[in-house]
Amino acid sequence: MDQDQIDIKTPEYVSIQFQAAGLGSRASAFIIDQLLLILINSLILIITFFVFMGGPGLFFFENVTTGPLAIAIILIFVLNWGYFFAFEYFNGGRTIGKKLAGIRVIQENGHSITILSSFIRNLLRIIDSLPTGYLVGILMIFFHSKHKRIGDLVAGTIVVHERKEKKKGKKSAIEKEIELRGISKESLMLEEWILKSFVLKDWKLINTYSNRLLQLPAFERKQLTVKVANILFPKIGLDAKGRSEADVENTLLALYLHLRDEWEFEL
Structure with missing residues (x-):
């Protein structure tokens, strides 16, 4: 499907x-x-009727009061809208359905979706769902050259297929070194919003650093480590001062593993 291939020019x-x-x-x-x-909504309604109205009221509506029912309706509305908004922002543009389907939402510049973009595209689901059965959204996705609905057009987002990770061949020198040191992504726990603050140039910097690290003489290696740490550590709330050289290197290599999963892909 070559017609569905799109080139995105990043800010870099x-x-x-x-x-x-x-x-x-x-x-x-x-x-x-x-x-x-639907499953969650049904559970909310069932719990509402049983807790506030008693078991029989679930079937015969004998003791219906508007208060609890209104609360349940508001909760369902917030849940149905907030589900898409929260998952797309906090889970890298993926709801549960999108993850299973192998697709995700990104910004038109190739970066991860922002909180404002997620808010706008999901707020406009109201328009895309008109007049019924999501008709406007379906027609827009079908006829638009980039398969965008109105929410995507206004929010500046696009839904793309997940890109496959590069096939693993022989381990590189830095991969062997990382394994030897026992470093993994769990060595540096980062929140999703922190990872979103890194851009392509940050990935290029840490990638170049990691792959040159073992080739440099000790003095140059130390200098490069300090320079890179001073650039990237503030983004993860760390300070290189007072840390040993080995600790700083290990932290940067753990960061490399995080950013590699986000940026090192191929179609």
């Missing part, structure tokens, strides 16, 4: 190629999410 003037997610994959993800929400 790097061209990245993605495959736009079409109507089929987006519909599959949406159906999964809706089934999950």
